[in-house]
Amino acid sequence: MQVATLAPNVPAMHELHFAVPMAGALICPLNTRHDSAMLSVLxxxxxxxxxxxxxxxxxxAHGALKLLTKTERKPPILVLIAESDGPLPTDHISSETHEYESLLAEGHDGFEKYDQIGGTNVCLRKVTPKAIFDNIALHNVTHMGGAPTVLNMIVNSPISDRRPRPHTVEVMTGGAPPPPQILSKMEELGFGISHLYxxxxxxxxxxxxxxxxxxxxxxxxxxxxxxxxxxVHHVGLEDVEVKDPVTMASVPADGKTIGDIMFRGNTVMSGYLKDLEATKEAFNGGWFRSGDLAVKHPDNYIEVKDRLKDVIISGGENISTVEVETVLYSHPAILEAAVVARPDNHWGQTPCAFVKLKEGYDGVGAQAIIKFCRDHLPHYMTLxxxxxxxLPKTSTGKIQKFILREKAKAMGSLS
Structure with a gap:
């Protein structure tokens, strides 16, 4: 049985990640930024x-379930996670109002304490720099996790949002390659950074x-x-390798030869739900193909160069969007940046950057940023x-490049 969830980072969501599998069911977390139409499809x-x-x-959720009532699919039972200190809503369970069954569950914001493992999980309903600093101080937080976008929010937060910390807070980050500049600024603020992938x-x-x-x-x-x-891979995973996607041979550990990152082990999924073809393609060759292009260094450490679908091919040259973005993040005026391919009748594709500037830098124009890139990158990689x-983001703060790719495609050729 599948159990869907539609909730932000609150204790009930944390509990459901354990309770649903323990009950023998599969959990299906839904993106809180989806609209009713997309939720009904999912x-x-x-x-x-x-x-x-x-x-x-x-x-x-009501909108999604109403759409489902118009199909042959029976809508799922809706269980409301109610506000802890607010009045308990009753209109959502009225059979006269809605054509599906609803129940009520008590919820609460804040944090969960787990004595059996000696830890406390602090949940933030809304992620803001002020909420992060306040909760670190209030709950004496020692460890936290966040995507590079969240770290970027922290390092660019106003001084008024920050609070002193009596100790180093260890941060685990991942979800996208973190710009080195962001890691540096985080440590200047007293955070220790561990990079996961x-x-x-x-x-x-x-x-x-x-x-x-x-x-x-x-x-x-x-x-x-x-x-x-x-x-390098953790002890719970059988193996991670950078392989040639055609020959399936491991690339040499020279820090130069690019291959596809592939996984094998019991923490890798068994397949995509009701999509046999996509599953076969993902596991072609007996390894799970990540779609991330990387090199392996002589010490066997992997370094991602780009997503396979994000690589820009301009005049026969491969351009790593990650490398261009790293340069952009070193510009003092840039708060956020993402690089995608724009079609070009002459070159095939050219780099196109979507940029959000920091406050007070509105006077910085496109040509200034292009010149900055030209000064720090090979000419063929210049924007x-x-x-x-x-920049559009997911509920966890990851930049939605597929939206930006469509925007760049709609612009048409530059030349």
Whole structure:
């Protein structure tokens, strides 16, 4: 049985990640940023029998279930995660109002304490720098996790949002290659950074960039470049390799030869739900193919160069969007940046950057950023287009490049 959830990072969501599997069911977490139409499609595909819904997302869930009532699919039972201190809503369970069954569950914001493992999980309903600093101080937080976008929010937060910390807070980051500049600024603020890498298909982190004592004596810039690597696989995973996707041979550990990162082990998914063809393609050759292109260094540490679908091919040259983005993040005016391919009738594709500037830097124009890239990158990797706008993100803060790719495609050829 599948159990869907539609909730932000609250204790009930944390509990459901344990309770649902312990009950012998499969959990299907839904993105809180989806609209009713998309949620109805996902609910129909997952065949969820129950959906737990946070009270703030009830209207969206109602919309999705109403759409399902117009199909042959029976809507799942809706279980409302109610506000802890608020009045208990009753209209959502009225059979006269809705054509599906609903139940009520008591919820609460804040944190969960787990004495059996000696830890406390602090849940943030909404992730803001102020909430992060406040909760670190309030609950004496020692460890936290966040995507590079969250770290970027922290390092660019106003002084008024920050609070002193009596100890170093160890941060685990992943979800996208973290710019070395962000890692450096985080440590200046008193955070220790550990870089993890993995995918949903690998049950989260599959590798960790384990710090080596001999790196301590290296120059700062070199240290943060090393910390941005994806590292080596953890003990719970059988193996991670960088392989030639055609021959399936492992690439040499020379830090230059690019291959596809592949996983094998019992924390790797068994397949995609009701999609046999995609499953066969993903496991072609007996390994799970991540779609991430990387090199392996002589010390066997992996370094991601780009997503296979994000590589820009311009005039026959492969351009790593990660490398271009790293340069962009070193510009003092840039808060966020993402690089995608824009079609070009002459070159095939050219790099196009979507950029959000920091406050007070509105006067910085596209040509200034293009010149900055030209000064720090090979000429063929230099940006040809810069668009200033807010970047679309997932509920966990990852930049949605597929949206930006479509925007760049719609622009048409530059030449």
């Amino acid at each position: 609910l129909e595909h997952s065949e969820a029998k129950i959906i737990f819904v946070d009270y703030q997302l009830l209207d969206i 993995g995918l949903t298909e690998t049950y989260g982190p599959g590798t960790s960039c384990i710090w080596k004592p001999e790196w301590d004596s290296l120059p700062l810039n070199e240290r943060y470049k090393l910390k941005a690597r994806q590292g 040809k287009t810069v668009i200033f706008e807010d």
